[in-house]
Amino acid sequence: MLALLFWTGAALAQDTSGTDAAVSLSAASAELKRLFDEDQAERAPVPGKATDWGTVMLRDEARQQRVKDLIASGNLSTGTDYYHAAMVMQHASEPDDYLLAHDLCVVAISKGETRAKWLAAASLDRFLVSIGRPQRFGTQFRSNHPSRPPALRPVDPNVPDQLRRELNVPTLAQARARELQMAKDARGDKPVGSATK
Template sequence: MRLPTSALLLVLAGACAHAPASTETPTAAAKAPVAELPFMEPPAAPMPGWQLVKRGDVLMREGRHAEALAEYTRALDAGNTNDGTAYSAACALALLGKKQEALDQLSRAAEWGFRDVRWMQQDEDLASLRTEPAFTALVARIPTLPEKDPTAHAELKRMFAEDQADRSPPPASPEAWKAVTARDEQRRARVKELVAAGELKEGADFLAAAFIFQHGHAQEDFAMARELGAEAARRGHPGGLWIAAAAWDRWLMNAERPQRFGTQYRGDLQTKQMKLYPVDPSVTDEERARWGFPPLAEIPTTLR
């Protein structure tokens, strides 16, 4: 059952009743006491082959490209139609020197909605393809393809793109982060207005709104991101399940409680590494699987 707009507005009303989040630093989180975040069942089933994709991603990080390719191929054969899976398969193929097969998978990724030409041109995994005429042709063709989620809310789509661009790459100074934080606040304020007006219609709309709230600093922001992500999943968007779980984990981390799924990392001042934030030992691997996450033992403890 889809979450009615009125239910989203109840969450939003709670957010509006609190003072704005601090803009002192990008990592500052509101620590004021808040109501317990209610338990949530998975709002949708993970995409077919998701476990294979997760294993492939781990193998890619370890440089085991042939093994990763085998996992991605099995996922695609199982019915996984995520453009990211086809793109990852292309990367593995390119690193293995299988240029034509890599180009075929890149074309498939484009057919399924991949549109990030800028990243494709700078991705070192695809470096061996850049001199290929077919690669150049694909770079030229992608901008002419139908827009991904063509009927999604245009303003939300634009704000989501701006939200992601503000973090690609991350700002290099505290001053730059303050500017991003100010823009984040403006985006959240506008999304609140759109939710209140009932403007969100499609899964892509709810997903974009969820990411914008995920980049807030108050517990109410993360609670709202979870609700929006869950609604995106209910409306069929494959990314909704992940953002709902990540928002739940972020809410728990900022409440100084163990996370459930293993999506959140914190910087270690001594090692300068991003380390996995503690995970609740009472949450089973079976529960993580219901949300589309691998067993805890397969989740990296540090990010490079």
């Protein structure tokens, strides 16, 4: 009888600890969603208001540190958790953080989170550009001067468009067309036949 009471008590303790772990993972998922939403809101342009990128960078760093803390404590569970963490990390400023974002995307995809496909390509491209190598997928555009439009960073010509399509990335021709459009927009070019005021 005493053994039965001991076993029942141990089982109840295990059930409670499992519930605590589930609550902890649920809370972590909610926090990752909040961090993701804040990250995205920082990047949504507000008409007529310039973005203070210095302030955004400071908030980015705080969010990135919190994501790293959640990763270190083993609190990521779902594909969505990994995707949210990856999005925050890919806005970092260090190559290792871009690589971490890529790794998080790989796990997210393996858990069924298809939104992480494009981000897997973009975070790998960002990593490669940051270490001075050509990007693979053509997701990264940068300007060397505030008055110049962003230009497509060098792209490895050996990566086929089939891989881009599988990762929900525009073809290389589409990326080059986007680069041309950004240059036209920066110059203020009007489409042929458009009215001028």
